[in-house]
Amino acid sequence: MTFRQRHLLGIDPLHPTEITEILDLADKYVDLNRQSIKHSDVLAGLTQINMFFENSTRTQASFELAGKRLGADVMNMAMQASSIKKGETLIDTALTLNAMHPDLLVVRHPHSGAVDLLAQKVNCAVLNAGDGRHEHPTQALLDALTIRRRKGRLHRLNIAICGDIAHSRVARSNIILLGKMENRIRLVGPTTLVPSVFSEFGCEVYDDMNEGLRDVDVVMMLRLQRERMDGGFIPSEREYYHRYGLDAEKLSKAKPDAIVMHPGPMNRGVEIDGDIADDINRSVIQEQVEMGVAVRMAAMDLLAQNLREGVV
């Protein structure tokens, strides 16, 4: 096994071979998940706690299902509603949980770096389910798995990531992962949401979407957060849709077999046209959700193996 991590805090610390190993194992879990009996016992006896300091339905459900299919005892804690409101600090929460001897801790937090901080204080394996604008590693892994299965490879592809790059942890993790796997990355969006500094990460930055999508293999759309829509970063929803919403005309600039991705939940008619999202020949959005469960199973399986072997 080449995967030698104690935690999955981001894509940044991973070696390309470690990424490949997660994806290879995830492929096997895709097959398992498609059978009528989907159970495995690789996490039997282990306790998985999902701590979400920020609202999430999809990611939390995906992690919960992944844990349960592998036989872990899974507990969800809705942190927005609990002790944080009572003034307990993140560190205290971590220490309290640590005393309950969990084996896998899945954490989402609204602040960048908060999951790293928590990981320093606990003895179990920590999985980052999204921290602020920093990283969302399992999303990037599931995107990578989707691309690899559809395109037959995960290198030398032209991939456009479109929308609110500045505030997106999904974008950051994808930029790092796809860069490590030697793809050509284009970032497309208004300069308020795609600052030019991103060109320093080896990406090409476009503010014209028709140019940005020319001949790409993959179009990755990002969700535009409601609070960024009016006035602050873009003039209006309708102007954004006109210039940066993915419609048939803009998509026609991409390669004829280009796939369309979106991490969900979608704003139909804001960043993506409803017909394109539903086009089974182009859109792989449902497949991304399926890959999400498999990738999370793979990541937790590998981390649990390292936990047993005492990898630091």
Next chain:
Amino acid sequence: MTTLFTNARIIDPEALTETAGALLVDSGEVKEVLTQDADIAAKKLTAVNFVDCGGKVLAPGIVDIGVKISEPGERNKESFRSAGLAAAAGGVTTIVTRPDTLPSIDTPETLEFVTRRAREAAPMNVRTMAALTKGREGREMTELGFLLDAGAVAFTDGDSVTTNTKVLTRAMSYAKSLDALIVAHPQEPGLSAGAAVTSGKFAALKGLPAVSPMAERMGLDRDIALVEMTGVKYHADQITTARALPALARAKKNGFDVTAGISIHHLTLNELDVADYRTFFKVKPPLRSEDDRTAVIQAVADGLIDIICSMHTPQDEESKRLPFEEAASGAVGLETLLPAALRLYHNDQLTLPQLFRAMALNPAKRLGLASGRIQKGAPADLILFDPDAPFVLDRTRLNSKSKNTPFDGAKMQGKVLGTWVSGTRVFG
């Protein structure tokens, strides 16, 4: 009672020289700098006390502008007593305190309380800055005249920027009539709101809210325009970016009474030191790029930036052990100012006299104090240190109640061997 310091490397920040010799101190004042063996031998016959400096460096004590001592309000973070011990151990003989306490030091009554506490608990000179506006809220000016009478050496709202230019203009013009010094934090607050780091590749990679270094220049440009309008004496607390330097140079060239300072952290650390969200490296303004750092070091060498300070800001563990965006800003520095500054000396970026010009002479001059220099008649505020002595900093051994130093575990050079305030030994 005379004391003779022999066998010393004496730093003269005024003449920018260092000379081997002896120093005669009497009644808390410097009496004579002696360089000739015959003169030294003669004085040896009459002096009562002797300090053999062993060839180490004897320099004027540090005058540190902008020290936060958390009295009143947060004595759990720092008291005059703990800060006094830290300052003595760090070679700081004059502490100039900030008014950003709880409540702010914005009335003569609170100023008198602080002065009394300082006199009781700290063994060095403590001078206080008072708030420029009531509650540091930027709405109404404080009783500048009364505060001046009560001993305020300057007026500042700390790092809170007075956004209402009308209020600031009036306060400046009133201060001008009193010949008072205003210390401001040059920053465009609209641009820097919510920022935790400086914008750039590092901020983008870490996903942290960031401020453009341009915000500092915008703040400075605005303030200089108001200085031109009112003629007030103005000191920018920290100029940390290359882009702000031409504006500063222009203001000085035009003859405005403008000076600038910088914290030791911005001279010795850069944005990458934050690494994996280390909150002890969160300061205000945020640490800058390496290009900025080298530019401001040069500006100190050239004398464009006048003053180096510690910007001592005690924060307890609870305020720092948080996600980076939520964590409090600031670092303690009284005890690490000198060894950190000596990094610049060991890297051949600044000479010892240049360092003490910025850490002792210039701040004393700016506040109209007689200290900060070694010459006949000056107060015998002195430090003796070994600039080469190596050590590894252990934050738990700092005298400050708060241990939030970015230098924990750092290899440093420079140990204070003795600190004297008005000729009385307070450390070593």
